[in-house]
Amino acid sequence: MNNIIVIGAGVAGLTASIYLGRSGLKVSxxxxxxxxxxxxKTSFVENYPGFAKPILGVDLMMQMMEQASRFGAEIIYDTVTSVTIERIVTLASGTAVAPDAILIATGCSHNKLGIPGEHEFTNKGVSWCATCDGPLYRNKKVAVVGGGNAAVMExxxxxNFASEVxxxxxxxxxxxxxxEQEKIFSNSKIKCxxxxxxxxxxGDSKLKSITLRNKHDRCTDMEIDGLFIAIGMHPATDFVKEVVRLDNAGYVIASETETSVPGIFVAGDVVSGSLKQAIYAAGQGxxxxxxxxRWLGVRL
Ligand SMILES: Cc1cc2nc3c(=O)[nH]c(=O)nc-3n(C[C@H](O)[C@H](O)[C@H](O)COP(=O)(O)OP(=O)(O)OC[C@H]3O[C@@H](n4cnc5c(N)ncnc54)[C@H](O)[C@@H]3O)c2cc1C
Incomplete structure (x- = not known):
């Protein structure tokens, strides 16, 4: 039987495992x-199809892990430290394996401000995703931190929802x-x-206000309902950076889901240019x- 190693147990890796398992392939x-x-890490997910009522992110993912296990996927609680061009995968525990195919589905993480309250109020007013949480702030006052394309687009x-941004x-x-900047300056709801x-x-049970410090070191408190942090993301690709082609930001460059190395595939948020939404990660999985x-020759 062919051995496949899927690196990452998020939406992309688990969806791929469900499909591979159902095809009778051996997946770890x-x-x-x-x-x-x-x-x-989020509270409720409202935009993943199939759930008429919002579902807790953790419940959705535990279901997905159970579903992958049902089709034979073996979930290994370890971390990959390196992958070679010859497809040798080494784990933090020291185990090394040589699968027939590898799927990189390691996602990415949002950069943090590293300030007091950021962790405490995550999902209680602090968010990293306007697409995910924006509709929850209808007619509310929100703030976005950042100055790049992502911050401006958020x-x-x-x-479209908030009374003031x-x-x-x-x-x-x-x-x-x-x-994009022109759209900001011509929008009466937006203030820079x-x-x-x-x-x-x-805050208390949820975010109530933020403290701002300006270049003259003057601090002011500002009441807001939501804070969106858009100061960049970093992909989890350190362990393959010498092996597959990455873009300047470290995301894996793919032709659909094929990397630059035959037999090493990629899916989800870690792919250069991906939408960074669960449904997209599932589709790519x-x-x-x-x-x-097709690579293993079990499908035309
Ligand atoms: C707070 C928050 C809220 C969100 N809300 C929504 C929402 O409401 N709707 C929506 O569609 N999307 C939402 N998203 C985006 C969504 O979570 C991602 O698009 C999706 O999780 C991407 O799936 P993925 O499988 O590509 O990666 P991830 O979910 O990031 O999973 C990556 C996996 O790889 C593993 N991994 C990383 N490095 C290694 C390694 N070296 N070895 C082994 N394993 C490794 C991790 O442990 C993890 O299991 C939200 C994101 C965040 C952060």
Whole structure:
């Protein structure tokens, strides 16, 4: 039987494992530090099809892990430390295996501000995803931190729901594309706060206010209902950076789900240019499974 190693037990890796398992292939999923992936870190998921009522992210992912196990996937609670071009996978425990195919589905993480209250109020007013949580802030006052394309796009998207959106940036100009910046400046719901950093997040059971410090070291408290942090992301690709082709930000460059190395495939948030949404990761997981089956010669 062919051996397949799926690195990552998030939506992409588990979806691929379900498809591969149902095709009768032997799959081991290395779960890393976050079995179930990023969705286990959020509260309710409202936009994953099939759930008329919001489902807790952790419940959705535990179901997905159980579903993959039902089709024979072996979940291994370990972390991959390296992969070679010859497809030798080494785990933190010291085990080394040589599978017939590898799927990289290790996702990425949002950069954090590293300030008091950030962790405490995550999912209680602090969010890293306007697409996921924006609709929860209808007619509320929200703030976005950042100055790049992602921050600007999150700000514009949030203005569809919120009564007011503050864009807080530590410099006095945005790095985002000029055309996107124009949309910010012409939108009456959006106000830019320049040369300022968020240094504290306060609240009780949920976020109530933030403290801003400007370039003159003057601090002010500001009441808001939601804070969206958009200061970049980093993909989990350190263990393959010398093996497969990566883009400048470290995401894996793929032709559909094939990497630059035959027999090593990729799916989900870790793919260069991916949508960074669960449904997209699931779709790519299914596509990767088909590509792996073709590579192994079990499907035309
Ligand atoms: C707070 C938050 C809320 C979100 N809300 C929504 C939402 O409402 N709707 C939506 O569609 N999307 C949402 N998203 C986005 C969604 O979570 C991601 O698009 C999705 O999880 C991507 O799946 P993935 O499988 O590519 O990666 P991930 O979910 O990131 O999973 C990566 C997996 O790889 C493992 N891993 C990493 N490195 C290694 C290694 N070296 N060895 C072994 N394993 C490793 C991790 O432990 C994890 O199991 C949200 C994201 C966040 C952070």
């Amino acid at each position: 999923v290395i779960a890393g530090d976050v079995p179930g992936g990023q969705l286990t 700000t514009i998207f949030l203005s 503050l864009l807080i940036h530590r410099r006095d100009t945005l790095r985002a594309d000029k055309s 706060i320049w040369n300022s950093e968020v240094i504290n997040i306060q 299914a596509l990767a499974a088909r590509a792996i089956e």
